[in-house]
Amino acid sequence: MKKNDNIQIAIEKRIQEEVDFLNNMSPNGLYAPIAYALSNGGKRFRPRLLLMAMEMFSEVTNIGLDAAMAVEVFHNFTLLHDDIMDGADLRRGKETVHRKYDANTAILSGDAMMIYAYKKLEGLDAVLQAKVQQVFTQTALEVCEGQQYDIEFETRDFVAIEEYLEMIKLKTAVLLAASLKIGAIIAGANNEDADLIYQFGLKVGISFQIQDDILDVYGDAETFGKQIGGDIVSNKKTILMLLAQKSASKVDGKLLEHWLSKEIFNKEEKISSVTSIYNSVGVREQAETLQQEYFDEALESLDAISVSVARKQPLRTVAISLFKRNV
């Protein structure tokens, strides 16, 4: 993914315009936190996917940029409210909205932010708007469902692999998929192609989340950008943990339970012991196989779209570059 290509430049410019606009809206106490949340960097991956899908089927338009803002505003709204729920202090190295302001401001500005996302779809022709919005609304509900499952899983004793995959699908993958599909719809793609690009996004998203779980244990701290083993320390029910719980020998299973229930422990010791169990069960290989399956299915969907191979190349390149993150 080039950082300074036309699409990225157009997105950054448009976001800056939105931020400036929001900062001038009254009451400032409502809109400034939205501007703050939206200006907090990030890869702008969802609007980028939306516009890349447009380019695959025709070309990027101003109306497309509006829709790209809708998905980016919505995504940042979910982060804003998630940060309240998680009690998170920092987001991309900056104070979260509820810390910089307060929880009530974060709730109310978040609400206005979500409504504002819908406003960004108003420029579309009515028939297109109805079509796009059906995808948008369904996806927005699913993202809430994913967040709810994620919260519920934290306190549940047992989570099946299928439930976990459904959760990451809802919480993350559907919005990537919907961004692509909305771009395709606006660019005039037929229903079949719009569904195929949705499937491509969905599978890439799930594959990406599985990879994220793997990298948290087996990644390189510097390239990964997070502390290695953080998920193990916090008892997070990742795909690795669920696979280990499912397939561990009796001895390993008991040892795993021991570490999961231990309240006071040496972090390094816990990470190293649990990783050893993972290694003896072979969960990394299982997870990588699963990830590869989703990735292959994603590319199959991309291949089946009825445009030239050349037009598909940019999205293929993005998918491959995601998959090839340094382990």
Add this chain to the structure above:
Amino acid sequence: MKKNDNIQIAIEKRIQEEVDFLNNMSPNGLYAPIAYALSNGGKRFRPRLLLMAMEMFSEVTNIGLDAAMAVEVFHNFTLLHDDIMDGADLRRGKETVHRKYDANTAILSGDAMMIYAYKKLEGLDAVLQAKVQQVFTQTALEVCEGQQYDIEFETRDFVAIEEYLEMIKLKTAVLLAASLKIGAIIAGANNEDADLIYQFGLKVGISFQIQDDILDVYGDAETFGKQIGGDIVSNKKTILMLLAQKSASKVDGKLLEHWLSKEIFNKEEKISSVTSIYNSVGVREQAETLQQEYFDEALESLDAISVSVARKQPLRTVAISLFKRNV
């Protein structure tokens, strides 16, 4: 307003269907709180206005009922999130969502509830949907703005009468007005009539809020259904308080400041003293004049709508019955 007429019956039936539907959605942890919030009674005033507007211009349809659900779901979403911000324990005598469940559930279910409101508009024909939704989205943002002003006013030393009127307009009146306008649009009213019915709702709403402030001090506890003088006890910046601060003599003004800054006091004494100041300044009459002006303007807008007098009668009756609440 008859409680058992056709419109009311249709609304209650439809709400029950929504509640049943939501209670069967997964994850239940996300959707049951929405069903709970929606099933918590209330006058269903907004959907009623929407459907009465439809009847004024043509007739109530199923699609109209969907839109009526959209405004009612949205309204209850705002109550749900407002209750978190206010730390309220009870809503219409029942536990608030964040007390019955928890704050995180209330935030997330509230988010899903707002998205669900948008979903209720999907049955409309695309051109109508775009038109209705523009009103809906603008109104939803304004309701957030009103809530923000309301929060800010609590900690401000001075609030101008005009600012207060703008706040109650945004926080309450615009949604009543929008409900009527949406009903009119769906029923095929022309733009001028849709704007007139909006103005009618806006003015009735402001008039109603001013009356609410008056009744809090001068109402009959039993008919009003709230403790008399509650606003005085909590130093709420009502229209009476702002008028008193604006027009009080030097002596009354100082006495008012004394009561506003006193942290430990006898409630009855404070209510009685502040009411005496109100009486000596004559704020009740000033507020009633203001209320009457808005009410007259409301009826002027209603009169100007291009349908027969008979068709306007039901909404006129509702407006008059609101205005004639027992003092």
